[in-house]
Amino acid sequence: MKANRYLMKKDERAQVGIGTLIIFIAMVLVAAVAAAVLIQTSGVLQERAQSTGKQAAQEVSSNMMLKSIEGVRSNDTDGLADTVDLLKLKVALNIGSSDIDLNQVVITVTDGTNTNDLVYAGNDKTYVTAMTGFDSDNTGLQNTVQLLSNNTTAANGDNGKYFFTVEKIRDEDESFSQGSPIMTQGDLVTIYISTVSADSAGNKNVGSDITTTNDLDDTGLTIEPRSTLSILMTPEAGSPTSAEFTAPSFGVDTSIGLWP
Numbered sequence: 001m002k003a004n005r006y007l008m009k010k011d012e013r014a015q016v017g018i019g020t021l022i023i024f025i026a027m028v029l030v031a032a033v034a035a036a037v038l039i040q041t042s043g044v045l046q047e048r049a050q051s052t053g054k055q056a057a058q059e060v061s062s063n064m065m066l067k068s069i070e071g072v073r074s075n076d077t078d079g080l081a082d083t084v085d086l087l088k089l090k091v092a093l094n095i096g097s098s099d100i101d102l103n104q105v106v107i108t109v110t111d112g113t114n115t116n117d118l119v120y121a122g123n124d125k126t127y128v129t130a131m132t133g134f135d136s137d138n139t140g141l142q143n144t145v146q147l148l149s150n151n152t153t154a155a156n157g158d159n160g161k162y163f164f165t166v167e168k169i170r171d172e173d174e175s176f177s178q179g180s181p182i183m184t185q186g187d188l189v190t191i192y193i194s195t196v197s198a199d200s201a202g203n204k205n206v207g208s209d210i211t212t213t214n215d216l217d218d219t220g221l222t223i224e225p226r227s228t229l230s231i232l233m234t235p236e237a238g239s240p241t242s243a244e245f246t247a248p249s250f251g252v253d254t255s256i257g258l259w260p
Contacts, residue, residue: 063094064105064233064241067188069259071223073250074196074203074216080254083197084223084247085216086148086206087258089231090169092188097238102181102189104236107164109193111229114220118164118193120181121147131163136179140167141209143178144192149204149212158217160194167192193231195221207254225249229258 071084087109093100106126107118121131121143133146143165151158168176170188183189194217196203201218205211223229227247234240245259 063097063239064100064183064235065092065094065097066090066233066241066243066259067092068257069231069243069245071195071247071256071258072207073254073256074200074206075254076203076205080250080252081197081200081203082224082250083195083200084250084256084258085194085196085200085203086144086210087193087195087231089191089193090188091183091191091233093183093185095185097185099175099185100183100235100238102166102183102191106234107191107193108232108234109195109221109229111195111221111223111227113222116161116219116221118162121159121163121165122179122181123163127162131159131165133159134163134178136177138178140165140178140190140192145210145212147192148194148196148206148210148216149214151214151217158219160196160217160219164194165192166190194219195223195229197222197224223247 067090070088070090072086072088073083074081074085102120103123105120109116109118119126121134122136124130131143131146131150133150134143144167147159147163147165166178166181167190168187169190170186172186173184175182175184176187176189181189196216196219198218198220200216202215204213204215206216221229225247226249228244229247230242230244232240232242243259247258248256250256
């Protein structure tokens with residue numbers, strides 16, 4: 001019986017030496033660098049995706065809900081004014097909305113001729129100074145008196161051309177204050193906007209609950225019967241809220257429902 005014989009080609013030899021080791025190390029380094037780049041890139045993309053998702057959710061969930069708009073006429077010894085000189089906007093948050101800082105809300109009001117961009121009375125960033133006469137220890141109604149009749153806001157002129165005030169109606173979690181006007185779910189507030197016309201400047205009474213020591217100040221706006229007014233409320237994040245209405249005949253009413 002013949003013994004098994006194994007044949008081996010004499011010209012096959014394994015790679016040996018420092019050259020092979022260098023090639024191997026180079027391949028490991030390239031793989032490591034590629035892996036590090038992929039990990040870093042995936043981390044950056046994940047972070048951006050999370051940030052974008054959070055911002056997108058905030059944009060679609062942070063909405064102010066306008067419940068109603070009431071107009072109030074001023075009066076003096078000659079009787080009721082022919083214009084609406086104060087707007088009362090009842091505002092809440094939509095379901096699922098994030099908290100809203102009214103310090104960061106801008107309200108744009110236009111009567112078709114003049115436009116006023118208003119910020120919260122305690123905001124001292126937009127117009128360099130807060131509203132003259134604003135006091136975080138006051139009630140919203142007391143600050144509204146300053147809104148209507150104090151015209152010494154630095155070089156900006158009348159308070160009513162640049163600011164709005166707010167009074168809370170419902171605030172179960174006590175998150176809202178004049179110094180920190182934060183609205184949360186369930187809150188209901190009244191936003192006051194001065195619309196004193198040139199004809200009403202000089203009057204001292206607005207409705208039955210506001211009496212000023214100084215004369216009312218002209219805001220450049222005019223709300224007469226059949227005139228159209230547009231309001232746009234823009235929060236820091238989220239969708240803006242708008243309303244447009246045509247004022248009805250006033251008759252002998254001091255307060256007039258304007259919207260809806």
